[in-house]
Amino acid sequence: MIKPKRLLSLLLRFIAFGTTLAAVILMATSHEKGTFFAVSYEAKYTDTPAFKYFVIAYAIVTVYGFLVLFLPPGSPIWRLVLALDLVFIMLLISSISAAMAIAQVGKNGNPRAAWLPVCGQVPKFCNQVTGALVAGFIALITYIILLLYSIYNFLNPLFEKA
Amino acid sequence: MGLQNEEKLELGCSGSQPRSKKWVLLTVRVIAFLATATATLVMALNKETKTLVVAMVGSTPIKVTLTAKFQHTPAFVFFVIANGMASFHNLMMIMVELFGQKLDYKGLRLAMIAILDMTTVALISGGASAATFMAEVGKNGNSHARWNKICDKFETFCDRGGVAIIASSAGLILMLIITAMSIFKLLNKPKSVSS
Numbered sequence: 014m015i016k017p018k019r020l021l022s023l024l025l026r027f028i029a030f031g032t033t034l035a036a037v038i039l040m041a042t043s044h045e046k047g048t049f050f051a052v053s054y055e056a057k058y059t060d061t062p063a064f065k066y067f068v069i070a071y072a073i074v075t076v077y078g079f080l081v082l083f084l085p086p087g088s089p090i091w092r093l094v095l096a097l098d099l100v101f102i103m104l105l106i107s108s109i110s111a112a113m114a115i116a117q118v119g120k121n122g123n124p125r126a127a128w129l130p131v132c133g134q135v136p137k138f139c140n141q142v143t144g145a146l147v148a149g150f151i152a153l154i155t156y157i158i159l160l161l162y163s164i165y166n167f168l169n170p171l172f173e174k175a
Numbered sequence: 176m177g178l179q180n181e182e183k184l185e186l187g188c189s190g191s192q193p194r195s196k197k198w199v200l201l202t203v204r205v206i207a208f209l210a211t212a213t214a215t216l217v218m219a220l221n222k223e224t225k226t227l228v229v230a231m232v233g234s235t236p237i238k239v240t241l242t243a244k245f246q247h248t249p250a251f252v253f254f255v256i257a258n259g260m261a262s263f264h265n266l267m268m269i270m271v272e273l274f275g276q277k278l279d280y281k282g283l284r285l286a287m288i289a290i291l292d293m294t295t296v297a298l299i300s301g302g303a304s305a306a307t308f309m310a311e312v313g314k315n316g317n318s319h320a321r322w323n324k325i326c327d328k329f330e331t332f333c334d335r336g337g338v339a340i341i342a343s344s345a346g347l348i349l350m351l352i353i354t355a356m357s358i359f360k361l362l363n364k365p366k367s368v369s370s
Contacts, residue, residue: 054319060319060320061308061312061317061320062308063308066308099293103300106300107303107304108304109301110253110300110301110302110305111304111305111307111308113305114249114250115308115309115312117249118309118312118322119320123247123248125241125243125247126247126313126323126325127323128322128323129322131320168286168361
């Protein structure tokens with residue numbers, strides 16, 4: 014009964030929703046106590062505004078993905094969904110780019126600015142943040158595939174077939 | 176002159192409107208190109224050398240010369256590359272608009288322009304966002320990770336970086352407008368008689 018096009022779109026949207034949810038949960042629950050030269054401190058995702066931005070952006074997209082899953086096919090709102098997909102892809106790219114920039118400095122440090130890498134003291138935190146970034150990246154690619162698929166379906170009548 | 180007459184015949188009665196829209200789009204593209212090119216150049220030439228006194232041995236100070244370059248931070252390298260590619264894209268689109276009116280590929284010209292505009296928007300947004308957050312760390316430091324701020328020592332470096340990021344953000348907003356206009360052009364494409 015369900016057309017294969019609709020099934021494929023639904024499957025992709027479910028994968029996107031799942032991976033954004035995983036990214037939010039992994040990043041939000043990442044915290045670890047570590048010692049830094051006999052000073053004990055806790056590394057949380059709220060330490061950097063970049064990670065906070067990542068959590069907020071992916072949470073917004075998770076809610077959006079959840080709502081779109083229940084949209085009936087053939088509704089005129091699908092055009093708005095196409096436009097919103099583009100806007101949210103931009104939001105995702107911006108947030109994952111910022112989080113990756115800060116995570117790269119946290120992992121490798123910046124010797125010229127005397128910024129030491131943090132991952133040596135809190136390895137579990139670093140691994141969980143890496144997992145969140147990987148999930149976020151998969152979500153981003155899924156959303157891009159969805160956007161291209163929607164544009165292809167939308168533009169198909171406009172192609173002048175030879 | 177012959178080209179303009181052909182265009183008028185193809186578009187029918189709505190002859191003058193698409194042409195003024197074409198010049199509006201072209202002007203916005205030129206401004207966006209200038210914005211992203213400025214961002215690229217300002218960040219690429221961003222360099223500051225400073226001599227700091229580290230310690231005193233007796234009465235002679237020991238000086239250390241430190242350089243701040245944009246290559247030290249991968250986020251800024253990505254920023255320069257992303258804005259460079261966006262400037263190149265805008266330049267190509269301006270050239271195609273001005274000189275390549277006949278360039279087409281199976282009627283997909285407008286669709287390709289719209290999709291390329293979208294990818295450029297994504298690229299600029301990634302670069303600007305990464306550079307913004309690295310600049311924020313450089314300006315405020317991060318007490319939790321014991322990262323000291325560097326902007327109090329390298330003020331010119333930070334100022335120029337800030338100018339580049341602002342120019343890139345302006346270019347991003349303009350690219351968004353351009354993408355919206357390209358998509359409208361694609362949706363309202365006149366169904367001209369083909370073949």
